[in-house]
Amino acid sequence: MPVTPLPLRGRGTRIEYGADYNPEQWPREVWARDVALMREAGVTIATVGVFSWALLQPAADAWDLDWLGDVLDLLHDGGIAVDLATATASPPPWLTTAHPEVLPVDADGRTLWPGGRQHWRPTSPVFRRHALALVERLARRFGDHPALVAWHVNNELGCHNAHDYSDDAAAAFRVWLRERYGSVGALNAAWGTAFWSQSYGRWDEVLPPRLAPTPANPTQQLDFARFSSDALREHLRAERDLLRAITPDVPVTTNFMVMGEASRMDYASWAGEVDVVSNDHYVRPGRHEHDELSFSANLTGGLAGGRPWWLMEHSTSAVNWQKVNRAKRPGELARDALTHVAHGADAICFFQWRQSTAGAERFHSAMVPHAGPDSAVFRDAAALGSVLDALAPVAGSHRGRAPVALLFDWDSWWATAQEFLPSTRLDYRRDAVEWYAAFADLGVRVDVLPADADLTGYALVVAPMLHVVDGARALRLTGYVEGGGHLVATYFSGIVDERAHVHLGGYPGALRDLLGIRIEEFTPLLDGESVGLDAFGGTGTVWTDRIDVVDAEVLARYTGGENAGRAAVTRRTAAGGGSAAWVSTRLQGPALAGLAERLLPPGVGSDLPPQVRGHVELAVRAGDGVEFWFLVNRTTDPVEVELDGEVLHGTREGPAVRLGPRGVAVLRRDPA
Numbered sequence: 001m002p003v004t005p006l007p008l009r010g011r012g013t014r015i016e017y018g019a020d021y022n023p024e025q026w027p028r029e030v031w032a033r034d035v036a037l038m039r040e041a042g043v044t045i046a047t048v049g050v051f052s053w054a055l056l057q058p059a060a061d062a063w064d065l066d067w068l069g070d071v072l073d074l075l076h077d078g079g080i081a082v083d084l085a086t087a088t089a090s091p092p093p094w095l096t097t098a099h100p101e102v103l104p105v106d107a108d109g110r111t112l113w114p115g116g117r118q119h120w121r122p123t124s125p126v127f128r129r130h131a132l133a134l135v136e137r138l139a140r141r142f143g144d145h146p147a148l149v150a151w152h153v154n155n156e157l158g159c160h161n162a163h164d165y166s167d168d169a170a171a172a173f174r175v176w177l178r179e180r181y182g183s184v185g186a187l188n189a190a191w192g193t194a195f196w197s198q199s200y201g202r203w204d205e206v207l208p209p210r211l212a213p214t215p216a217n218p219t220q221q222l223d224f225a226r227f228s229s230d231a232l233r234e235h236l237r238a239e240r241d242l243l244r245a246i247t248p249d250v251p252v253t254t255n256f257m258v259m260g261e262a263s264r265m266d267y268a269s270w271a272g273e274v275d276v277v278s279n280d281h282y283v284r285p286g287r288h289e290h291d292e293l294s295f296s297a298n299l300t301g302g303l304a305g306g307r308p309w310w311l312m313e314h315s316t317s318a319v320n321w322q323k324v325n326r327a328k329r330p331g332e333l334a335r336d337a338l339t340h341v342a343h344g345a346d347a348i349c350f351f352q353w354r355q356s357t358a359g360a361e362r363f364h365s366a367m368v369p370h371a372g373p374d375s376a377v378f379r380d381a382a383a384l385g386s387v388l389d390a391l392a393p394v395a396g397s398h399r400g401r402a403p404v405a406l407l408f409d410w411d412s413w414w415a416t417a418q419e420f421l422p423s424t425r426l427d428y429r430r431d432a433v434e435w436y437a438a439f440a441d442l443g444v445r446v447d448v449l450p451a452d453a454d455l456t457g458y459a460l461v462v463a464p465m466l467h468v469v470d471g472a473r474a475l476r477l478t479g480y481v482e483g484g485g486h487l488v489a490t491y492f493s494g495i496v497d498e499r500a501h502v503h504l505g506g507y508p509g510a511l512r513d514l515l516g517i518r519i520e521e522f523t524p525l526l527d528g529e530s531v532g533l534d535a536f537g538g539t540g541t542v543w544t545d546r547i548d549v550v551d552a553e554v555l556a557r558y559t560g561g562e563n564a565g566r567a568a569v570t571r572r573t574a575a576g577g578g579s580a581a582w583v584s585t586r587l588q589g590p591a592l593a594g595l596a597e598r599l600l601p602p603g604v605g606s607d608l609p610p611q612v613r614g615h616v617e618l619a620v621r622a623g624d625g626v627e628f629w630f631l632v633n634r635t636t637d638p639v640e641v642e643l644d645g646e647v648l649h650g651t652r653e654g655p656a657v658r659l660g661p662r663g664v665a666v667l668r669r670d671p672a
Helices: 028-041 066-077 093-098 125-142 167-181 184-191 218-246 289-303 332-342 376-390 410-416 428-442 471-482 509-515 589-599
Strands: 016-021 045-048 081-085 148-152 252-256 276-280 309-313 345-350 404-408 446-450 460-463 486-490 517-522 545-549 553-557 567-573 579-583 616-623 626-633 639-642 646-649 651-653 656-659 664-669
Touching: 016 028, 016 376, 028 066, 028 376, 045 066, 045 345, 066 081, 066 125, 125 218, 167 184, 167 218, 184 218, 218 252, 218 410, 252 309, 276 289, 289 309, 289 332, 289 428, 289 446, 289 616, 332 345, 332 376, 332 616, 332 626, 332 664, 345 376, 376 646, 404 428, 410 428, 428 446, 428 589, 460 471, 471 486, 471 509, 471 579, 486 509, 509 517, 509 567, 509 579, 517 567, 545 567, 553 589, 626 656, 656 664
Parallel strands: 016 045, 016 345, 045 081, 081 148, 148 252, 252 276, 276 309, 309 345, 404 446, 404 460, 460 486, 486 579
Antiparallel strands: 517 545, 553 567, 567 579, 616 626, 626 664, 639 656, 646 664, 651 656
């Protein structure tokens, strides 16, 4: 597999290392010290200017870019490359004072005022005009600067303004709908507006799903989620196109948030818009916190098509926005970063370089904390810089294909988060991560992919709660199974089409014949309810199905509840040797791992020694006739793994590679 370096202007094949750098928060005498410390820590790249619009343009007719030029000169002289932000993420007070019509409006009709960040409407023509004027000024001033290796469009697009319900948004939504449906009549048919007397006669009657006496039309909500993602993508395109016109040799990126609860952008449709896929990730404490991090990194690799990508932000230690902001434990700073590298990241960056003394994020950790460089955090960050430098041979390698694929679908995430469903206890992201963790417990590698990705070569495909299945998607999954592949679908999958209309004839709708089952009525569980299964040693929660088996093998039955004795897990074998399984309840932990193991096709298993499976996560990168095996200790206990290969990072003791608590080792090996 050929090596593909990150397409940064003037950079070679290496793993870049750095952080958001906000020198405007500090007096100039600190800047030179910052560059010296960056060199000490092994920093090679800095993201600059993310929130500097008010300083770059202090008034409508005033500009001050000289200070930013001084920063770029200083970084370049120190051998540090710059990812220069367009600074459009947070409009300055003079703009929102002169043009309050750029401010977003929530579903309740309340204006979201300045005082935070991202207080702008993605569909505001006034905001767009001022933002592009800033972008053009920056591109013409700094496009030829030797420090500049990439443009950073805006910042975390949609983190706080994903859904705007303003009049600008309403007008743009109508245009989007007209392009999608063509006529009001087609819109009425798609939205099912005969229900509750919602039929529209003219386009100007159509609104975003603003606050109403009841939950809004479900298809209206789903289309508004799609529109909102597309509106932010259009802003990305507008800035990108201007940058490419002025500086065609400088690549463009923007930081996704692929598992971000606040945004939920359809990043599968965004990935092709940037030259480098980038992502931000912050650990959420909980039972699967490391597995969720690994899942997010894995999904980002899937969006990047298996090619290298950029971890634009993560934290050295505690964040500031959770209910309890816990500091990272020993080993976590390195393990978190190297897990992203394991799944394809060739640039590892933190937010931020120096911890702020003022502002909303003053208690968010940084590479240089409040305690200064004489601190464990800075020493750990510097040690990571040395590790990443030693891992330069890994840079440019692609993701090694796993035997199992797990599908992630933004339409299904949006649709299953609505109200007026059989249960509001559904949690799409949680289920996806739990299935991922189950295979990690088995030591089996998984590729996380967008739902409509090419499935060729995967022995097993798992589709947790793939609720939205149109005809084309159903045909792709059927073709995969009839071609010999093995599919696993879980409860509430296949129920609606792309319009959120229910497939008639019984559940699971579009997948019913493929699965060989029929369900007449859902039987979700109440809080605190659970059901036993006669296999896998676990209990199910959240959901059950009253399954009629038409043409399938029963792998497990319910032992209690309303469906006692009925099928809980089924599998139908197709003529081509493939199979399609249905899992009708939420299993966790050892029970889910046991089920996952039962569903693995013959010959598919773990590449790890049996004694470390579940304790160690394996991720593989490959390129130019070599493989790089990343061994990640998921536990707080030391682990020894007997594998051959040259140790690029870690400690070998005889035939075994030793992993300390939360430790990581990297081996260079010949391909199998």
